[in-house]
Each structure stands twice: as C-alpha cells, then as structure tokens.
Amino acid sequence: MKFKHVERVEYENNILFEVVFQARFPEIMRISGEEPVAFQDIIRKKGYPESGTNIPNLPQDIPDDIKRLISSDKSYLFSSEDNNWQISLTKNFIALTCRGEYLNFTDFHDRLKVVLETFTDVYEPSYFSRTGLRYRNNANRVSLPLYVGNIRDLIPEYIFPELKEHIATETVSIEKKALFDDGNIKVNVNHTLAVLSGQFGKNQITDQESYIIDIDCFSETNTHGVKNVLTKCKAFKDLEWNIFQWSVNNQLRESMGNEQ
Numbered sequence: 001m002k003f004k005h006v007e008r009v010e011y012e013n014n015i016l017f018e019v020v021f022q023a024r025f026p027e028i029m030r031i032s033g034e035e036p037v038a039f040q041d042i043i044r045k046k047g048y049p050e051s052g053t054n055i056p057n058l059p060q061d062i063p064d065d066i067k068r069l070i071s072s073d074k075s076y077l078f079s080s081e082d083n084n085w086q087i088s089l090t091k092n093f094i095a096l097t098c099r100g101e102y103l104n105f106t107d108f109h110d111r112l113k114v115v116l117e118t119f120t121d122v123y124e125p126s127y128f129s130r131t132g133l134r135y136r137n138n139a140n141r142v143s144l145p146l147y148v149g150n151i152r153d154l155i156p157e158y159i160f161p162e163l164k165e166h167i168a169t170e171t172v173s174i175e176k177k178a179l180f181d182d183g184n185i186k187v188n189v190n191h192t193l194a195v196l197s198g199q200f201g202k203n204q205i206t207d208q209e210s211y212i213i214d215i216d217c218f219s220e221t222n223t224h225g226v227k228n229v230l231t232k233c234k235a236f237k238d239l240e241w242n243i244f245q246w247s248v249n250n251q252l253r254e255s256m257g258n259e260q
Contacts (some may be wrong), residue, residue: 001182003242012257015143015213016102017201018136021112022095023229025125032091036076039089039122043078046114048087050079087115094119099201105237109230116226131229132218133236137244138200139252140210147255151209152193154252159191184221185235189243190214213247215240 040051054075078087084100096115098108119125139154141147147154152163160174173194180187192212197205217236223229 001180001185001187001239001242003239003246006242006245008241010104011253013144013146013255014102015137015139015256016135017099017138017143017203018134019098019102019108020095020132020134021097021108021233022093022130022132022134023116023128024093024130025128027092028123028125029091031076031089031123032074036089036122039118040076040078042118042122043087043115046118047080047111048078048085049081050077050083052077052079054088085111089119101202105234109233112233113226113230116229120226127222127224128229129222130218130220131223131232131236132216133233133240134214134216135240135244136215137213138196138203138205138210139213139248139255140196140205140208142203142205142208143200144255146257149251151211154249154255155191155193155211156247156249159247160193163193184219185239186218186220187239187243188214188216188218189247190216191247211252213244215243215247 044051054077073090076089078089079085082100084098086097086099088095088097094115096108096112102108140151152160152168155163157164159176162168162171162174171193173192175190175192175194178189180189190212192210192214194210194212195207196210196212197207200210217240219232219236223232
C-alpha cells in the first residue's frame with residue numbers, strides 16, 4: 001500500500017491498549033462437540049493456566065433444537081495468570097488478544113507462534129481462510145501523562161478537517177471510517193474523537209476526550225501452515241505501523257515520550 005514507510009521506534013508512553021490476532025478456518029465440529037482437553041493440557045503449561053467458556057444467553061422458551069444450534073457457538077477461553085493475554089477458541093476461529101502491557105511485536109509473534117502450533121498439532125486445520133491483526137490506540141491525558149494541551153491538537157488536520165472550521169467548537173464527537181485494498185491486504189481504519197469512559201488496556205478513564213486510532217489489517221485468501229500465517233502477520237504489522245504514523249502528528253509523537 002502507498003502509505004509512507006517509517007522506521008520503527010518505541011515510545012515511553014505507548015497509547016496502544018489492545019492487540020488482537022484472529023485466524024478463521026473451515027468449521028471443525030470436534031471443537032464444538034467435545035471439551036478441548038488436549039489443547040488445554042498443552043496451552044496451560046505455556047502460560048495460560050486460567051480457562052472458561054463463553055456461552056450465549058438463551059431465553060428459556062426457545063425450542064431445544066435451536067438451543068443446541070446456538071450453544072454450539074460457544075467459545076473456550078484460556079488466559080494468562082494476570083489476565084493480560086487471552087486465547088479464544090471456537091469451531092471456526094482462534095484468536096490471541098493482549099489487553100495489558102504490550103512489550104513489542106517480537107514478544108507477540110513468539111506467543112502467537114506457540115498458540116498456532118499447539119492448535120494445528122491438536123486439530124490439524126485444512127487451512128486458514130481469513131487472517132487478521134488489529135491494533136487499537138487511545139490518546140488522552142491518562143495515556144499521555146506528560147501532555148497538558150488539547151487532545152484535538154494531536155490529530156493531523158487531514159484526518160478531521162472539520163476541527164479547523166468554525167463548527168469545531170460545537171463538534172462533540174466525530175468518526176471517520178475507511179477501507180483500503182491493494183489486492184493482497186485489506187485494511188479497515190477507524191479514527192474517532194469522543195469523550196469516553198471505561199477500561200482501555202491498563203488505563204481506567206472517566207470522561208476523557210480521546211483520540212482512537214483503530215487499524216485492522218486482514219487477508220481473505222487461504223493460507224496453509226503456521227509459518228505462512230506468521231509471515232502474513234508480520235506484513236500486517238509493518239503496514240499498520242505506517243498507517244499509525246500517518247494517523248498521528250509530530251506533537252503526538254513528542255507526547256508519547258522519548259523514542260527508544
């Protein structure tokens with residue numbers, strides 16, 4: 001894609017609050033038909049000792065055959081002891097999520113490699129039909145403790161040109177969505193300015209004006225083997241870094257702290 005290439009750096013104050021990798025595959029009925037005991041036995045020794053299930057809440061009066069159908073969509077969850085990392089497993093996808101301290105892509109890659117290799121050893125998927133990597137960032141005065149200015153000044157003018165118009169003082173929230181496709185990788189990019197409350201990674205915020213940068217790269221071509229999936233994941237990461245840099249200005253870069 002034609003986003004400018006930017007050399008990678010690390011920031012003291014990382015505004016990243018969630019990273020999600022997901023790989024979809026043709027439905028494996030064994031996952032919904034029995035407890036994933038073999039998978040759990042391996043993965044709990046790899047740093048994910050906590051486990052549980054997520055089953056949709058169903059009304060009491062719906063027919064039993066519909067209950068069985070919906071219940072088969074349950075997901076199995078495996079978490080690290082500190083709950084910063086979580087694996088989700090269903091009959092047609094597996095995902096790895098980081099909602100805590102994200103060190104760097106090397107650490108994420110190594111964890112993902114373990115998860116995918118364990119999954120393929122146990123379930124032997126024919127191929128992965130869709131792979132995707134999503135990075136979500138939130139710039140506000142909590143995630144940027146050194147910044148005392150207006151959050152709106154951290155946003156490039158071309159993202160929200162409305163904020164430079166006379167209507168800016170009456171603009172409470174604004175959102176822009178874009179889909180990019182170079183024939184190989186597709187990217188959903190969502191920029192949002194809004195006053196938000198809630199848990200964003202390690203930060204709990206209340207009524208904070210926030211600039212959300214949500215970048216979701218994915219491929220819908222069939223991919224065979226863990227090695228090829230990881231190669232795609234690296235390509236996603238490289239592209240997302242360039243899109244992130246396009247989404248911020250120098251003032252925001254400086255506010256994230258000394259580059260390391």
